[in-house]
Amino acid sequence: MTGIPALDAVALWAGIxxxxxxxxxxLYRWIRSARRGMKRIGQVLADWTGEPGRPGVPARPGVMERLGGIDDRLGALDDRLGKVEHELHPNSGSxxxxxxxxxxxRTARLDKTP
Structure with a gap:
């Protein structure tokens, strides 16, 4: 009977x-998942704020700076569109x-002559 309590102790330790x-x-899988999530959040924040240049890597502007550039380009496109629209409507002859x-x-006049 002395072998059975030892077997119970081994089973208990194996269970523990x-x-x-x-x-x-x-816990390892949770920490690994949390680290991946934090890395993705870090990437989103880096894209939002931009990154300064470093040797061999050009600077990347942030979202707000890029949106400002889009506003500038839209203003230039609006000017060009105004010029095109000017050409599509009759005005002073130009x-x-x-x-x-x-x-x-002129073509209609030439067409009417016999």
Whole structure:
């Protein structure tokens, strides 16, 4: 009968070791997942704020700086669009539309002559 309590003690220790090992494995996976999440958050923050240049790597502007650049480009595109729109409507005779109307009128006159 002396062998049975020793077997119970071994089973108890094996159970404790398995439980501690399982808890450590779960804790390791949780910490690894949390580190990956924090790395992704760090990447988002670096994209948001931008990164200064360092040797061999150019600087990356942040989101707000890039949005400001988009505003500047949109202003330039708005000016260009205004110039194009000016050419599409008849005005003082200098627009493309006026030139097309003149050519159309001349063609119509030439077409009517027998």
């Amino acid at each position: 070791i398995a439980a501690v090992g399982g808890a450590l494995a779960v 627009s493309l539309r006026d030139a097309v109307d003149r050519v159309d009128a």
